[in-house]
Amino acid sequence: MSVPGSWTLYFSWGCEGAYGSTPMTINADGTWSNGEGYTGQWVAVAGELMFAFNNSRTTYAGNLADMSVTGIQTTFSGLNGCFYMLQEGAPTEFALARRAEGRADSSGGM
Numbered sequence: 001m002s003v004p005g006s007w008t009l010y011f012s013w014g015c016e017g018a019y020g021s022t023p024m025t026i027n028a029d030g031t032w033s034n035g036e037g038y039t040g041q042w043v044a045v046a047g048e049l050m051f052a053f054n055n056s057r058t059t060y061a062g063n064l065a066d067m068s069v070t071g072i073q074t075t076f077s078g079l080n081g082c083f084y085m086l087q088e089g090a091p092t093e094f095a096l097a098r099r100a101e102g103r104a105d106s107s108g109g110m
Helices: none
Strands: 005-013 020-026 031-034 039-045 048-053 059-065 068-074 080-087
Touching (some): 005 068, 059 080
Antiparallel strands (some): 005 020, 020 031, 031 039, 048 059
């Protein structure tokens, strides 16, 4: 599976079922950016994807599958959650994002 490309990140801080979402571009040079203006670095090894935010300790890690990733994220300062990602072209009937107002964004900030 090729990781670089266009994705949508669905994230739920607290794993409570209310998902925010943002488009995400994963670049072949080991960098990424998302629609909220964040950037960082990523690595994929042995079926696992991990990406970290620049200027933050926020880190996501998950299992790679066919055009999807599922996993967990943390700020390492008390905020933890669950996420999934769908690569462009993946079936979207599984995209359950419901934006909850007043919730943290993908970096764990407001």
